[in-house]
Amino acid sequence: MAGQGARARLLAAVVEHLAATGVGELSLRRLAAEIGTSHRMLIYHFGSKEGLLVAVVRAVEDNQRALLASLRDLDHAELGRAFWRALTDPALRAHERLFFELYGQAAQGRPGTTALLDGIVESWVEPLAELERARGRPPEEARTRARLALAVARGLLLDLVATDDERGVTAAMDLFLDLVAD
Numbered sequence: 001m002a003g004q005g006a007r008a009r010l011l012a013a014v015v016e017h018l019a020a021t022g023v024g025e026l027s028l029r030r031l032a033a034e035i036g037t038s039h040r041m042l043i044y045h046f047g048s049k050e051g052l053l054v055a056v057v058r059a060v061e062d063n064q065r066a067l068l069a070s071l072r073d074l075d076h077a078e079l080g081r082a083f084w085r086a087l088t089d090p091a092l093r094a095h096e097r098l099f100f101e102l103y104g105q106a107a108q109g110r111p112g113t114t115a116l117l118d119g120i121v122e123s124w125v126e127p128l129a130e131l132e133r134a135r136g137r138p139p140e141e142a143r144t145r146a147r148l149a150l151a152v153a154r155g156l157l158l159d160l161v162a163t164d165d166e167r168g169v170t171a172a173m174d175l176f177l178d179l180v181a182d
Contacts, residue, residue, distance in 0.1 A: 007045040010037060015056050019094040023053065023101050050112020057102045057116055060095050065127055076135060080149075080177045087157060088166055097161050124150045145180065152176050 013035040018026075021034075028039040028049050046052035067086055071079045087096070106116040128146030129139070137145060156169045163169075 006041075010035070010041065010045055011055055011059055013037075014042075014052060015059050015095075018056055019060075019098050022094075022097060023105075028052070048112050050110065051115075053102050053105070053113060054116045057099060060099060061120075061123065065123070068127060072131070076131070077177055077181050079131070081174070084153070084170065084173045084177075087153070088160060088170065090166075093161070093164075096157050100158055100161055121147070121150065149176075149180070 014031065017031065017035050028042050032039040032042050042049075042052055046055055064087070068079075068083055071082050074082060086092075102113065102116060103120070106113040106120075125143060125146045128149055129142040132142035132145045133139060152173070156173055159172075160166060160169045
């Protein structure tokens with residue numbers, strides 16, 4: 001493994017592993033052994049355990065934004081429902097747990113994780129606002145609606161992670177989508 005290719009392969013392996021196991025108090029040595037590399041390689045590519053965790057969340061978020069972009073051709077309500085179905089797929093539940101676990105650590109100021117907070121909202125507001133502007137919304141209203149949609153989605157995903165009530169959170173999301181579908 002060399003350069004960015006090696007980093008990308010390591011990151012993909014870590015994302016999958018941590019999604020299945022969670023972060024907890026996992027050490028870099030143990031993580032490295034479990035994914036078939038050395039802790040030195042992880043430090044070389046990510047700087048620290050915290051740097052690796054920030055990269056994990058950013059990678060998962062990038063994948064979700066790519067999915068959103070792939071749904072652009074659907075009408076607004078269909079897009080919202082298709083994206084929600086993808087986010088709540090039981091196969092992704094571990095990724096959602098991982099997101100909230102790392103987000104909470106960063107919000108609490110865990111050393112090395114606070115960089116995660118840079119752009120954690122804004123990186124979603126702009127793509128969502130772009131969808132709203134395409135529906136004819138003025139820029140400020142589009143940004144406000146985007147922030148609201150992000151807050152609702154994250155709140156319902158946290159509800160899902162905590163309760164595993166997929167039917168209940170999907171009903172709530174359906175209602176939200178109906179309310180904003182004017």
